[in-house]
Amino acid sequence: MFERLLVANRGEIAVRVIRTAREMGITTIAVYSDADRDAMHVRYADEAYNLPGTSARGSYLNTERILEIIERTGTQAVHPGYGFFSENTDFARAIESTGVVFVGPPPEAIEVMGDKISSRIAATAAGVAGVPGTTEVLQSADEIVAFGEQYGWPVAIKAAYGGGGRGMRVVNSAADAAEALASAQREALASFGRDECYLERYLTWPRHVEMQIIGDAHDNLLWLGERDCSCQRRHQKLIEESPAPDFPDEVRVQMGEAAVKVARACGYRNAGTVEFLYQDGQFYFLEMNTRLQVEHPITEAITGLDLVELQLRVAAGEPLPLSQDQIVRTGHAIEIRLNAEDPSGGRFIPSPGPIVRFDRADGPGVRTDAGYEAGDTISQYYDNLIAKLIVWAPDRERAIAKAIRALRETKLEGVTTTIPADLAILEHPDFHAVEHSTKWVEDRLDLSTLTAAPTTGTSESPSVPTEVVAEVNGKRVAVKLYLPEMTQVTPTRPNPTRSEVPTPRSARAQGGKPSAASGSGxxxxxxxxxxxxxxxxxxxxxxxxxxxxxxxxxxxxxxxxxxxxxxxxxxxxxxxxxxxxxxxxxxxx
Incomplete structure (x- = not known):
């Protein structure tokens, strides 16, 4: 097992990886942007190093600087988390070229499966059918129009090198094609550093069901269980559960075996997720995410396995400690994403800003994976996931009841969050009856009267670099400290770096009323x-x-x-x- 691990990510997933590594006796190294100077993952790590800049492309996607830090720190392995570089073939190859272990699949597997177009080709070759779509990079809006006329509207534009709904646009007519393509490409480039896109048929009322797999370097490849991720808005998940409800066991086994076939087709090892759309008793290959998923804790909850620990052990060359018939799934688990978004009126507007209160839920079968604490700031530059609330119970109805109780116990103030929308989903009869789909939240769930609690945050003075002279072991040195312009010393922990002081309010982004002042020019x-x-x-x-x-x-x-x-x-x-x-x-x- 390696002794020094660099986590090339931020927020909740960086904290999650650091915790397991610490339990395993591994020294952890964090990286941080200028906006994340005092972030939670920085405070949790044994060591931390700066990536100058604030935007993702200028900091966390800076390969050259990360390689410099790896060499400087004697790093032996790099865990990419999810997002950023987690599915980037060039980054994985750059890491491995230095003799450092990349905690993920081989670069060749990322190249095949991280590219959603080539993954469709590989899945078809492995005998796993997918949703009808294209296998070439989109070059113009004319191709979208031709595809829509052939398969029917709407169609979906998707980022070839991404996931999580980033760079995805649903096109309802030929008139919308050009703008939707330009928008998808911009978002894909900003999120993943590449703007290639492709097309898929958009199914009418599917559920999103994905299968967790893991493999080692000793030809062991297992499926651990499925997750239903159908509660989505803007094609990004809000609530996930495992096992998938109203899902026949024979279909579960078939899907698990299909996921293993897809993984074997590209020589896969480490943790990964094969995603499917499920409709009318049939499932269709969607894509493979060559990384750990945001929703992995619910698989951990029903299997009793630590997926990050398995990732690290597989990356170190160890064989998996169990076989397919030794995997036992018990009970029902639900994960709720707590995002910094204002769901008022169903609009889900980003809500960056300072967190002034964060009281986590507690009790049997309740877990919170967070990337922030009270006093931290949610920046406009990165993903809006604050934390994940995970609950486990012996059956689905009790898991839903526990999730509702835990959500009501959770107190997040200073930013507006998705908690009111999460409660509306969990309490709705359609969700209990498993009548929802990936389109249910936006098409049928009535959130028009939903009003989120107002933020109660207060403005702070931004932190600024301040040159001071200090004496270290008898040597006089000049150092740069980041201090608030109007210094207020907190006795428990330093104030977070502030590069902005937004206090967002409800506004229109997609659907609902316009965002400008009412009636104003x-x-x-x-x-x-x-x-x-x-x-x-x-x-x-x-x-x-x-x-x-x-x-x-x-x-x-x-x-x-x-x-x-x-x-x-x-x-x-x-x-x-x-x-x-x-x-x-x-x-x-």
Missing amino acids: TVTVPMQGTVVKISVEVGQEVSVGDTVIVLEAMKMENSILAERSGTVSEIRVKPGDTVGTGDVVAVIA
Whole structure:
């Protein structure tokens, strides 16, 4: 077993990996951006090193700097977590070229399965049928139109090198094709560093069921169990459960065996997830995620296995400690993602800002995996996942009841969260009756009257670099400290670095009412973010609901709309500008 592990990620997953590594006696090394200088994963690690910059592309996706840190620290293995570099073939090869272990599949497997297009080809060759789709990178909107006319609308554009719903757009008609493609490519590039996309038929009422697999270097490849991840918005998961409800055992076995076939087809080892769409008793291969999944804790809950520990042991060359017939699944587990989003009216608007209170739920069968504590700040630059609430009970109904109880015990203040929407899902008769699908939250769940609790955060002065002179072991040295402009010393722990002070409010991103001030010609933004596109020009006539700008916040694109009809008289921003909550971006006369 290696002794020094670098975790090339941040937030909840970095903390999760560090905890297991610590139990195994492994020294952990964290990396952090300028915005994450005092983040929870930094405080938990044994050592931490800076990745200069704030955006993901400028910091956590900086291969050269990470390689420098690996050499400097004597790192023996790198765990990529999920997102960022976890499914990046070039990064995995760069790590292994230095003689360091990449805790994940071989680069060749990532190349086949991390690319969603080649994974479809490999699955077909292995005899596992997928959803009808393309196997070439999209070059123009004309290809989308042709595909839609052949298979019927809507169709789905998907990022070839990503997951988690990033870079996915549903296209309902030929008229929407060009803009949807451009938007998907922008989001994919921002999230994964590559913008290639492909097409799939969009099924009418499917459930998203995925199979956890793990393999070692000794030709052992196992399926551990499935997870139902059908409760989604913006094609990103909100609630997951295992085992999948109303799911015949014979289908479970067939899906598990199909997942192993797909994994064997690419010489897979370590942890991975094969995703399927399930509809009318049939399942279709969707893609393979060549990494640990966000929802892996519910598989741990029903199997009693620590997947991160298995990952580390497999990466160190050890054989898996069990066979397929030794895997025992017991009870029912549910995971709820606690995201910094305002779900009011069903709009799910990003809600970055400082957390002023975070009381976790407790009790038998309750687990919280968090990347933040009270006093930390949710940055606009990264994913909005604050924590995951995981519950286990002997059966599904008791697991649902426990999840509701634990959610009501959880107190998160300072930012608006998805907890009200999570409760609406768990308490709905459709969810209990297993009548939901991947489209249920957005198409049938009525959240129009949902109002999230207002934030109670207070503004803080931003931290700034301050040069001070110190004496270390008798030697006089100049050091740089990051201190608030108006210093307030907290006796328990240092104040987090602040690069922004947003206090977001409900606003329209997709569906619902426009986000500008009611009836005003002054178009403002409801959150901090980066302008990625200007959709109008001075002198242009616009109507209520027309997109004025597209704002990227927390790795999601949000359309900021006109609240009144008129003529655009002024545009105050340009692509690439960073704006804050309430900033005026345009004026309509």
